Amino acid sequence: MEIKKCLVYKNEDGYLYMPESRINIQKEYKPIIEEISTFFQKLNNKNIQSVYLRGSLVWGLGIENISDLDLFIITSKPLNEIENKTIKEYTSDLNKKYPFVTRFDIRYFTLNEALHAKENVLIKLTGLLLYGEDIKNKIKNPKPGKDVWISLDLLEMEITRTENEIKNGIYNKTNTKAMCLWIMKRIVRSGLELISEREGCFTRDLELCLDKFSKYYPNKKDKLQKAISLAFNPTDDLEIIKEVFNGIGRWLIEEAKKLKLIQLNYEDIEKIIIEKINSLFNKDRIICFLKYGPKEKFDGSSPEDFDFLLLLEKYQKEDYSKLSSIKKMNLPIEIFIDYKDQIISKGIENYQRGRHGSYFFKILSYAETLIGNNYYKENQDKLNESKINFDFLYRIEEYFYRIQKNIINIENIKKPEIEKYLGRILTDLMIIKKEIEFKDMHTSHYTHIIYNKLKSTNIIDNNTKDLIIKFLSDNIINTDIIGEIIGDLYERYLKIREEVVK
DSSP, X not given: OOOOOOOEEOOXXXXXXXXXXXXXXXXXXXXXXXXXXXXXXXXXOTXXXXXXXXXXXGGTOOXXXXXXXXXXXXXXXXXXXXXXXXXXXXXXXXHHHSTTSOOEEEEEEEHHHHHHSTTHHHHHHHOEEEEEOOXXXXXXXXXXXXXGOSXXXXXXXXXXXXXXXXXXXXXXXXXXXXHHHHHHHHHHHHHHHHHHHHHTEEOOOHHHHHHHHHHHOGGGHHXXXXXXXXXXXXXXXXXXXXXXXXXXXXHHHHHHHHTTOSOOOHHHHHHHHHHHHHHHSOTTTEEEEEEESOSSOTTSOOOSOEEEEEEESSOOTTHHHHHHHHHTTOOSEEEEEEEHHHHHHHOGGXXXXXXXXXXXXXXXXXXXXXXXXXXXXXXXXXXXXXXXXXHHHHHHHHHHHHHHHHHHHOSSOOHHHHHHHHHHHHHHHHHHTTSSOGGGGGTOOHHHHHHTSTTTOSSSOXXXXXXXXXXXXXXXXXXXXXXXXXXHHHHHHHHHHHHHHO
């Protein structure tokens, strides 16, 4: 008997609703689902608010030895190490008992994260509650298009990151097939998301994704079919995987950009911004226009935004409104403005931009010059090195304060925020100790520092390095580990500060 696939079309009001009538747990998977539900009931952890099954198993589309068992666990606060270990050990034992399940894919969200994450559409449209409170009524109903973009938004970053990992030799015979499987699913589902608004539908089923995509792009059907084949029968041949990346993968990204469905990359943004600056400002006023900061993170993905600085000869009242018009273009950028006459009046050695002190003048001296001549590079010899280091110490204190505030005073601790400030503390200390140079600030994102250069630094001892690696690798937040890292790091900071003050 042919299994009916699950495709969700928008209702008359334009919104998507979960088709409850299509829920169909296959008999071979029922014992597993029942055991999971019983486990969480017996565990009775008050921190765990909800447990959802999602994916193909909800619709009776599971395939033995291919399908994962996908769970979303919603908590009131991040699980501690013991709680996380208990669940991991249980699902590992359950996987041994039912080996036809490829793996247990478990995602953890606090309630606040679940309500704001893109993935909440999977709870709303595909989630089957196994335990706890049903939070679906707290999640808005999505519409076809942007509301259901989960893969398309991430595709360029994930392909770029995977290509970098391939270059760095991370993949081998044992882990390449797993990578191939998940990223091919991303590519195929991106095809559906590309046409979701036009077709007015949503599905996670790979074959349905191909069917609906082909209606709009029949000449690309064979290319996407190749990605489906590799999702069902993954390869360990990296050349075959790269062919798909360079073919249908990159085409999907470019088509989405052309349709203005996803953000542009740095090269695209740079061209637009240069053209806009030249059109807004008289060339005689522009001293230089600079791009500062790294273009990518350690994993090959883009930073949250790109930073630009415009240096003009003198202030004019319409400058701010002109630059504000660029921000209205909704690009991932931050733009700032300096005036040459104000810098000279205050003295180059006293340069200040917000909380950034004279060290920032030095950083700008190594920035990428997009228009004009780099005034900061031409005048960096007028800076006072001692003051630069003092200004760095001030900024480091600010970052320690922000970590402390995040841990102690914010209900849902944000791991990426702590990671960011930790990376910037290490970066600034390495600059002071001359382990890295100012020019590295434009090539090394803070993630490069904590993932790549951590092993070689002499600023901290091996114990602190190990703690940082543990913090980065854990999917839960252990405040004791963070506290120990910050305690050790601050002690080292005080010694460096003493050297600077002398």
